[in-house]
Amino acid sequence: MAFQSAKRELRKQMRDTLGRLSATSINQQSSVATTKFLSLTEYQNAKSIAVYLSMPTGELSTTSIVKDALRCGKDVYIPYIHTVDKTSVMDMLALESMTEFESLQADKWGIPSLQLTQIPGRRNCFAGTGLDLIVMPGMAFDQGFRRLGHGKGYYDHFLTRYSKWSKKMPFLVALSLQEQLLAQDIPVAEHDWLIDAIVVGDGRYLVR
Template sequence: MMTNPLQVAKKDMRRRIRNILLEVPREGVISQSALATTKLFSLAEYRNAKRISVYLSMPHSEIATRGIVQDALKSGKEVFIPHIHRVDGASMQSNVSVMDMLSLNSLEEFESLNLDKWGIPTLSDDNIPNKLNCFGGYGVSAGSTKTPGDGAGLDLIVMPGMAFDADLRRLGHGKGYYDNFLSRYWKEMERSTGAPRMPFLGEIFYTC
């Protein structure tokens, strides 16, 4: 099996960047998170958004999103957060797990989330079936029943990234969750509305 030079280069880049990010001091995480959050709040796309997706950050190596989630919920926005789950069948090509965006209903729920092995706040499996999916309907998208166009769509997605180049091309963590999600989002909106519109993508990151 031939090795893809681009994939090898990306893997090496991720390794080197991961080591750099781990060296960012706690004070740097706090100050850069505050700057990124303030910048996001200044955007009309954020202020006008009614339905947003926000990643929940690790305790290190990522811009902290706690303040974004808190502000969005206090402002009355509908907030959706990532939930990664395994799927059966070949409908998702070679992926064995996919990411959905499920509703986060309140500040109280946010504060009560348990941490996963990476320190990321995570929805309880018991609550998943009752969670509104950004694609419409409830629970995870694979195998769920959805009403086309009913409660579907997002206005803004706040995305993480390990690194960005000068043209803001994103290097993710390598799992392809966001690439897969955005592709599915386009197809689902096209199917359900006939006139797909992609949400505004807000990518926040450290400067080193």
């Protein structure tokens, strides 16, 4: 299918591009993007947020966002991927404290993650009042607010589930390195969700 092969090719190009970025550049861009993100009214007014925990390389760091949200007393939820009926599913589960955040073990991609033993009794975002804002990861974004994920469909499936659970959707903010914001259109399917805003590593803020 031409559509799928176009996505695969774009992911390959992005992996090459992101693989060449220096840690210095990513750290600088993370600092600029975080400052911009923390100034957003949507973030400041949010009582509950979900935020991806960043990989060691190739994407903007969310560590300072997690710290600020916990310090401000917001409910913070992080991705937890598990298997339901032989299908891999992502839920957003509560992060209880900074101490817990700092003690998370890295998964096979180097992403800090909750362990199976930490799950029983933990709050799920679907068990409460829901989410006000989601910080979205991605491999690439475009000016039409399309997003290229890593190919697993976790976020699109999660958002579809969420839309059936609540009529009010969270504000979707992508964090993008300058190199991830493309001039070309990203190929998307009907089930691919558009994002509401993009914070770029050079301080730009694009809103739909």
